[in-house]
Amino acid sequence: xxxxxDLECRGINKSFGQFQAVNDVSFSxxxxxxxxxxxxxxxxxxxxxxxxxxFSEPDSGEILIKGKSxxxxxxxxxxxxxxxxxxxxxxxxxxxxxxxYGLKRRKVSAQEQQRRVAxxxxxxxxxxxxxxxxDQLSGGQKQRVAIARCLILEPALLLLxxxxxxxxxxxxxxxxxxxxxxxxxxxxxxVYITHDQSEAMVMSDQVAVMNHGRFEQVGSPQTLYxxxxxxxxxxxxxxxxRLSGQVIKxxxxxxxxxxxSGHIFHTSSSSILETNTAVEMFLRPxxxxxxxxSDKSWQNTMKGRIDNILFDxxxxxxxxRDTASPTQxxxxxxxxxxxxxxRQGEIIKLGWNAEQSIAFKAG
Ligand SMILES: Nc1ncnc2c1ncn2[C@@H]1O[C@H](COP(=O)(O)OP(=O)(O)O)[C@@H](O)[C@H]1O
Ligand SMILES: [Mg+2]
Numbered sequence: 001x002x003x004x005x006d007l008e009c010r011g012i013n014k015s016f017g018q019f020q021a022v023n024d025v026s027f028s029x030x031x032x033x034x035x036x037x038x039x040x041x042x043x044x045x046x047x048x049x050x051x052x053x054x055f056s057e058p059d060s061g062e063i064l065i066k067g068k069s070x071x072x073x074x075x076x077x078x079x080x081x082x083x084x085x086x087x088x089x090x091x092x093x094x095x096x097x098x099x100x101y102g103l104k105r106r107k108v109s110a111q112e113q114q115r116r117v118a119x120x121x122x123x124x125x126x127x128x129x130x131x132x133x134x135d136q137l138s139g140g141q142k143q144r145v146a147i148a149r150c151l152i153l154e155p156a157l158l159l160l161x162x163x164x165x166x167x168x169x170x171x172x173x174x175x176x177x178x179x180x181x182x183x184x185x186x187x188x189x190x191v192y193i194t195h196d197q198s199e200a201m202v203m204s205d206q207v208a209v210m211n212h213g214r215f216e217q218v219g220s221p222q223t224l225y226x227x228x229x230x231x232x233x234x235x236x237x238x239x240x241x242r243l244s245g246q247v248i249k250x251x252x253x254x255x256x257x258x259x260x261s262g263h264i265f266h267t268s269s270s271s272i273l274e275t276n277t278a279v280e281m282f283l284r285p286x287x288x289x290x291x292x293x294s295d296k297s298w299q300n301t302m303k304g305r306i307d308n309i310l311f312d313x314x315x316x317x318x319x320x321r322d323t324a325s326p327t328q329x330x331x332x333x334x335x336x337x338x339x340x341x342x343r344q345g346e347i348i349k350l351g352w353n354a355e356q357s358i359a360f361k362a363g
């Protein structure tokens with residue numbers, strides 16, 4: 001027996017005049033999961049979310065929440081709640097009244113309201129703060145209260161539109177982890193939209209990568225990272241080096257690409273590509289090995305000069321300029337201590353094997 005998904009969209013389209021903001025989007029979200037829609041600004045994320053919430057209707061297509069079509073059902077009658085970037089907490093009400101607001105409108109008894117507010121505050125890790133005023137809370141606490149105010153209504157879906165966008169970096173990093181934990185604690189399905197790939201990757205069970213109104217690929221963070229299906233996904237999810245070139249030889253497992261930088265590289269490819277096809281090749285910064293003196297042989301090598309060392313602990317990177325062309329490569333710098341003495345200007349050898357890069361037919 002298959003379980004009804006919390007949300008199913010079939011062939012959703014939405015245009016504004018001549019402009020198609022959402023283009024034939026279909027997906028389904030299993031109950032209790034964290035699902036993100038990731039894409040650059042203007043790709044149609046908010047337009048899609050507004051249709052889920054009922055603020056606008058699709059031109060065509062069907063939206064099913066827990067198996068039931070929501071066509072024509074107004075926002076306040078849908079089993080969904082939405083959290084916006086500007087949290088819209090009521091500043092003149094205390095925390096308890098803010099969280100109880102929806103219950104009160106539903107005519108839940110005062111005693112029951114109190115009990116459920118206390119319970120939800122417990123679950124978000126802020127027990128007993130009912131009487132505090134909103135301006136006594138930190139940014140992160142406000143976020144949690146705004147989410148608690150929605151979750152207390154036990155929606156089928158919680159829709160979040162870039163809720164961390166207005167926070168500073170440190171708090172955003174912390175809230176990523178907290179949101180994921182909250183979702184797991186409550187088991188409510190989250191539909192989270194963001195243009196920040198790191199947010200989507202860290203929190204989600206599944207991520208849909210959106211571009212120009214379409215879903216390019218839907219998958220787990222790992223699948224998107226290791227098996228991107230389009231050049232857009234390869235370039236947008238995680239850091240990647242991009243090299244343009246042409247197929248000069250094909251073989252069973254790998255192809256050979258002659259790059260614009262004048263190299264010949266062995267690479268895997270996303271599909272069967274014929275000789276002379278123009279391609280874009282992607283290579284992850286952490287897939288590149290740095291060789292100072294060893295003679296370990298790689299299928300692909302490039303000699304380069306260190307332009308810059310971007311030291312950032314575990315996220316440190318080198319910018320390495322090909323000695324034979326203007327190509328610059330980003331190379332992850334493993335923090336084993338082994339590379340502490342690398343210096344700007346030093347010539348190093350980069351090496352990687354064919355299976356570590358992927359080529360797509362150039363779009
Ligand atoms: N009500 C509207 N009228 C006309 N154009 C709109 C409207 N809403 C959104 N758009 C356009 O649709 C595109 C997608 O917008 P949006 O869904 O807000 O993108 P995102 O949330 O991914 O940044 C944008 O080009 C935007 O200008
Ligand atoms: Mg938006």
